[in-house]
Amino acid sequence: MSLQNNPHTNKKPLTERRWLMLARPLIIVVALIATWQALVLITGAPKYMLPTPADVWTTLIARHDVLFDHAQYTIAETVIGLFAGAALGTLAAIPMALFSPVRFWLMPILLVSQAIPFFALAPLLVLWLGFGLASKIAMAALIIFFPVTVAFFDGLARTETGWLDLARTMGASRWRLLTHIRLPAALPAFASGFRVATAVAPIGAVIGEWVGSSHGLGYLMLHANARVQIDMVFACLLILCAFSITQYFIVDRILRAALPWQPDSLKPVR
Amino acid sequence: MRDTEFAPQMAHNPTKFDIHLSGASVAFAGSDIFHDLDLTLRAGSFTCLLGPSGVGKSTLLRFLAGLVEGDVSGNITCSDGGILKNRIAYMAQQDLLLPWRTVRENVELGAVLRGERPDHARAEQLIAEVGLTDAAHLRPAKLSGGMKQRAALARTLMEDRPVVLMDEPFSALDPVNRLRLQELAARVLRGKTVLLVTHDPLEALRLGDNVHVLSGAPATLADAITPDGQSPRNITDPAILAQQAELLRQLGADIGTGYGAEAVS
Numbered sequence: 001m002s003l004q005n006n007p008h009t010n011k012k013p014l015t016e017r018r019w020l021m022l023a024r025p026l027i028i029v030v031a032l033i034a035t036w037q038a039l040v041l042i043t044g045a046p047k048y049m050l051p052t053p054a055d056v057w058t059t060l061i062a063r064h065d066v067l068f069d070h071a072q073y074t075i076a077e078t079v080i081g082l083f084a085g086a087a088l089g090t091l092a093a094i095p096m097a098l099f100s101p102v103r104f105w106l107m108p109i110l111l112v113s114q115a116i117p118f119f120a121l122a123p124l125l126v127l128w129l130g131f132g133l134a135s136k137i138a139m140a141a142l143i144i145f146f147p148v149t150v151a152f153f154d155g156l157a158r159t160e161t162g163w164l165d166l167a168r169t170m171g172a173s174r175w176r177l178l179t180h181i182r183l184p185a186a187l188p189a190f191a192s193g194f195r196v197a198t199a200v201a202p203i204g205a206v207i208g209e210w211v212g213s214s215h216g217l218g219y220l221m222l223h224a225n226a227r228v229q230i231d232m233v234f235a236c237l238l239i240l241c242a243f244s245i246t247q248y249f250i251v252d253r254i255l256r257a258a259l260p261w262q263p264d265s266l267k268p269v270r
Numbered sequence: 271m272r273d274t275e276f277a278p279q280m281a282h283n284p285t286k287f288d289i290h291l292s293g294a295s296v297a298f299a300g301s302d303i304f305h306d307l308d309l310t311l312r313a314g315s316f317t318c319l320l321g322p323s324g325v326g327k328s329t330l331l332r333f334l335a336g337l338v339e340g341d342v343s344g345n346i347t348c349s350d351g352g353i354l355k356n357r358i359a360y361m362a363q364q365d366l367l368l369p370w371r372t373v374r375e376n377v378e379l380g381a382v383l384r385g386e387r388p389d390h391a392r393a394e395q396l397i398a399e400v401g402l403t404d405a406a407h408l409r410p411a412k413l414s415g416g417m418k419q420r421a422a423l424a425r426t427l428m429e430d431r432p433v434v435l436m437d438e439p440f441s442a443l444d445p446v447n448r449l450r451l452q453e454l455a456a457r458v459l460r461g462k463t464v465l466l467v468t469h470d471p472l473e474a475l476r477l478g479d480n481v482h483v484l485s486g487a488p489a490t491l492a493d494a495i496t497p498d499g500q501s502p503r504n505i506t507d508p509a510i511l512a513q514q515a516e517l518l519r520q521l522g523a524d525i526g527t528g529y530g531a532e533a534v535s
Contacts, residue, residue, distance in 0.1 A: 162366045165337050169360040170429065172383035180383055184370050261369040261409050 051231040056238065059231040066220070071239050073215040077133055077205040078247070081140020085201070086194055088141060089148030096149075097156030097186075098178065114146050118207060126212035136213065140204030144197035148190070155189025156182055188262045191255040198251045202244050284461035285314045285432035287350035289334075294344030296329055302488035303329050309482070309491060311433075313349070316456075316464045316501060317494075318478030320471060320517060326489040327467040331435050334465065335360050359429035363438040365418040367410040367425075373397065374406045377425045396424040399458060416447035423451070427458055434459055436466045440473065452476055456502040471517040475510050477501045483520040492520050 033053045039045075040052045047055060060067065092110070095102040122139055129135035159182050167177050209218025217236045224232035256262075289311040296303045303326040311317050321327045332338050334346060336355050346354050367376045377397060378388035397406050400420040410418055419439060426434060439455075440448045456477050468474050474481045478501070480494035495513055497503055503510055 160366070162362055162364050163368065165332075165335075166360060166362070166366050166379075167383055168337065169335055169358055169435075170380040170383050171356055173385070176383050176385060180379075181368065184368070187370075259370075261411060 048228045048230055051234055055231045056234040059229075059235045060238065063232065063235065067217075067235060067239060070215055070217050070220045070236075071243070073133070073136075073213075074202065074205050074209065074217040074240070075243055077136040077208070077216065078140055078202045078243075080133070081137045081204055082144060082197060082201040082247075084137060085141035085144035086148050086197060089145050089193070089197075090152060090190070092145075092149045093152035093156060094178070094183075096153050097182070098174075110146065110149060113142075118143055118204070122207050122211040125208065131212050131214055136205045136208035136216065139208035140201045143204035143207075144201050147196040147200070148193040151193025151196070152186060152190040155186030158189070159185045187259055191259060191262070194255065195248070195252060198248050199244065202240055202247075206240065283430065283432075285463040287348045287352065287432070287463075288313050289354060289433065289463065290345075290347045290349070291334065292345045292347070294330070294333055295342070296326070296333055296338055296344075297341040304484075304489040307344070307489070307491060311463050311465055312480075314461050314463055315479045316459065316466065316477055318474035318481045319465060319467045319484055320469065320474045320481060320521065321484035321489070322521060323469060325484050325487070327469075327484050328437050330484065330489075331437050331465060331467050334358070335435050354433065357431050358433045358435055359426045359431040361422055361426040361434065361436045361439045363441055365410065365422040367418055367421055369410050372407050372409055373402055373413070373421045373424075376410070376421055377428050379425060380429045393424075393428060396427050397421075399427070400424045400454060416443055416451065419443060419447075419451055420454070423455060423458070431462075433463045434465075436464065438467055438469065441468070441470070448473070453502045471514045471521070472505050472510075474517065475513055476503050476505055481513075481517065483517060485521065 036053050040050055043050070051059075092106060096106050097103070118139070121142070122135075125135040125138050125142075129138055163181050163185065164177070167181055172180070205216070206218035206221075209216035210222055213219045217240055221233050221236045224230070224236070291307070291309040291311075294307040294309070295305045297305075307330070309330075319327045319330065329338060333342065333344070334354065335358055337360075348354055348357075367373075368379065371379065374390075374393055374397060375382075377393045378390070381388040394403075394406070397403055400423055402417060402420055402424065405413060405417060405421075410421070413421065419442075422439070426436075436455075440451050443451060452473060466474070466477060471481075475495075475497050478497065480496055482494050483492040484490070485492070495517060497510060497513055499507075505511075
């Protein structure tokens with residue numbers, strides 16, 4: 001057999017692809033910063049309207065202690081909210097998929113919960129749960145509860161009927177049918193919901209902080225904005241972006257590793 | 271050769287009871303699929319159910335498997351007085367392998383679903399029997415179509431049920447793989463009561479001791495054609511070819527025109 005026909009021995013394109021994989025985010029970041037800088041130069045916007053990337057960088061370095069202190073709160077709220085919301089979503093989706101009365105009663109409540117604008121809910125949560133972490137965790141959990149529940153429920157409801165038939169002829173109990181077939185089959189759908197949740201969870205935490213708090217990046221942004229410290233607002237935004245992206249990639253990696261059998265047509269053929 | 275290594279092991283547990291299906295009726299959305307149908311599956315015999323697509327072959331098989339819900343009536347009795355439920359193994363057209371389990375874990379699925387300890391040694395033996403020893407640790411995504419159906423066959427055999435219901439298990443395979451799997455199935459299922467649904471007359475004649483044609487709406491069963499000799503039969507045998515012509519005639523094909531088989535329905 002010719003070695004050239006074997007993709008495993010053809011190393012060069014793979015190395016090139018790796019190089020591009022590492023360089024691509026860098027190119028994107030540089031391009032974004034350049035666009036930003038160009039915008040400042042073209043519009044001639046003053047520093048209190050649109051600071052330059054250099055201004056924001058200076059603030060990031062100079063105020064890193066304050067930023068780090070507040071970022072810890074936002075990150076904690078987001079991560080705890082993410083897991084609380086995902087746990088609640090999972091707990092809601094399973095009985096909804098298994099028992100139709102639960103589905104008929106819970107689905108309308110779920111839809112109503114989504115019809116309420118979250119911004120309107122935030123002051124109430126602060127009123128009920130206080131200025132501390134709890135109201136922000138609740139906000140983040142609420143905002144991700146819906147995507148996780150709906151995605152997981154969908155996955156559970158769409159179990160391949162052939163598998164269920166097979167399991168029935170094998171004499172499977174309802175419980176084992178759930179744990180050995182329905183749940184693993186629904187995991188890719190759950191993963192999709194969880195990925196969406198990961199991306200939106202920080203929004204919940206920041207909204208909560210805007211409405212009423214004494215800590216967190218949302219709080220810091222609101223105060224900096226009021227004092228026309230726009231470089232500080234941008235620094236907070238950058239940290240939030242970096243955190244959201246990092247969190248998304250960590251979650252995505254974990255989910256992919258946990259579901260190696262999931263078909264992924266976008267994965268390069270190796 | 272691995273394929274024949276364990277062959278004598280398989281016929282040790284022949285089925286000893288007949289199955290009588292009487293007055294079977296199934297209707298979907300108000301229209302009868304079949305009505306008042308009778309069928310007997312003799313102990314240890316291989317019965318093939320042939321018919322055009324959509325006539326109700328799979329429904330009849332699923333009826334026996336207890337998988338049809340809704341507007342259903344009829345009696346299934348076993349000559350030993352037992353019930354059929356929990357004495358069947360089911361194999362479908364799709365391999366129905368769980369993508370998150372390896373071949374070995376898929377073969378052991380039945381025991382796991384019943385909360386029993388899987389017999390690993392037996393699983394290994396059956397995996398070897400279908401020639402998948404080297405692939406036992408792989409997930410289905412890494413297998414070819416033929417290998418997946420072999421794994422499904424091993425899973426079916428692992429259940430060690432006296433009755434095996436197969437719903438077009440080889441129809442998605444290429445001709446060569448189909449012939450190989452038919453051969454394998456004929457060998458490993460010897461002694462068990464088998465009902466195989468197929469739309470391929472040659473497959474039915476190759477494997478079946480009795481071949482029934484199901485046709486019409488509501489569907490009716492024609493008398494069985496019984497090919498001579500032991501399966502898997504030689505499909506180039508003139509007697510088999512003559513019976514194929516008869517089956518095609520029953521299926522509504524206009525043969526002997528000189529232009530090959532042409533459906534008239």
